[in-house]
Amino acid sequence: xxxxxxxxxxxxxxxxxxxxxxxxxxxxxxxxxxxxxxxxxxxxxxxxxxxxxxxxxxxxxxxxxxxxxxxxxxxxxxxxxxxxxxxxxxxxxxxxxxxxxxxxxxxxxxxxxxxxxxxxxxxxxxxxxxxxxxxxxxxxxxxxxxxxxxxxxxxxxxxxxxxxxxxxxxxxxxxxxxxxxxxxxxxxxxxxxxxxxxxxxxxxxxxxxxxxxxxxxxxxxxxxxxxxxxxxxxxxxxxxxx
Numbered sequence: 474x475x476x477x478x479x480x481x482x483x484x485x486x487x488x489x490x491x492x493x494x495x496x497x498x499x500x501x502x503x504x505x506x507x508x509x510x511x512x513x514x515x516x517x518x519x520x521x522x523x524x525x526x527x528x529x530x531x532x533x534x535x536x537x538x539x540x541x542x543x544x545x546x547x548x549x550x551x552x553x554x555x556x557x558x559x560x561x562x563x564x565x566x567x568x569x570x571x572x573x574x575x576x577x578x579x580x581x582x583x584x585x586x587x588x589x590x591x592x593x594x595x596x597x598x599x600x601x602x603x604x605x606x607x608x609x610x611x612x613x614x615x616x617x618x619x620x621x622x623x624x625x626x627x628x629x630x631x632x633x634x635x636x637x638x639x640x641x642x643x644x645x646x647x648x649x650x651x652x653x654x655x656x657x658x659x660x661x662x663x664x665x666x667x668x669x670x671x672x673x674x675x676x677x678x679x680x681x682x683x684x685x686x687x688x689x690x691x692x693x694x695x696x697x698x699x700x701x702x703x704x705x706x707x708x709x710x711x712x713x714x715x
Contacts, residue, residue, distance in 0.1 A: 498587050503584075537554050541600070554593045571593070694709050
C-alpha cells in the first residue's frame with residue numbers, strides 16, 4: 474500500500490443490493506509490504522489484533538478501535554472503523570466479517586484493507602497511525618445522470634463542504650446532513666474520518682477526497698470517494714440510519 478491506486482467502480486443495482494444486505498465487501502487491497510508464514514509470530518500477533526479490534530471497536534464511542542501488538546519485525550498495526558450511524562451489534566458483525574474476509578482475500582500479506590458499507594478494517598506491518606492514507610482509495614457512483622450537472626455539482630460541493638466543517642470539529646469526526654433541491658427532492662450526504670487523525674488532518678483528508686469529485690461523480694445522482702483515512706458519500710435518497 475505504498476503507491477496511490479484509484480479504482481473506478483460503477484454502482485449498479487446488484488451491487489447496491491448486496492451492499493445493503495452486508496453480503497459482500499465494497500472493495501479491498503492487499504499490501505505489497507511483505508508476507509508472513511503460517512504459524513509465525515507475525516500471524517499470531519495479527520490474530521490477537523483481529524480479536525482485540527472485534528472486541529473493542531463496537532463498544533467504543535462511535536465504533537472506532539486501533540492498536541498494535543508485537544515487537545520489531547513481528548509488530549502489526551491495525552484499526553477498525555464503523556460508520557457513525559451503525560449500531561453496536563451491526564458494527565460487531567461487520568468487523569467480524571471484515572477481519573475474516575480480508576484474511577481469505579489476502580492470505581499471508583503483512584498488510585491489507587477492506588471496506589464494507591458499515592465498516593472498514595486495516596492492518597499493516599508499519600505504523601500508519603496519524604498519517605493520511607492517500608494510497609488506498611476507490612470511487613463508486615450511481616449510473617443515473619442528473620439533468621443539470623453544473624447546478625447539481627454545485628449543490629453537492631456545498632453540502633459536503635458544510636459537512637466537512639462540521640465533522641472535523643466533532644469528537645467522532647463524522648457528520649451527516651441534507652439539502653433541499655429545486656425539484657422538491659433532497660440531497661443527502663455523509664463524511665467521516667478515522668479517529669487516529671487529528672481534527673486538522675481529518676479536514677485535510679476530506680478536502681483531498683472532495684477534490685476527486687470531478688473524476689468520481691460528475692453529474693451523477695450519487696457517489697462516494699472512499700479511502701483508508703476518510704470517506705464521503707452523497708445520494709438523492711436517504712441512506713443513513715436514524
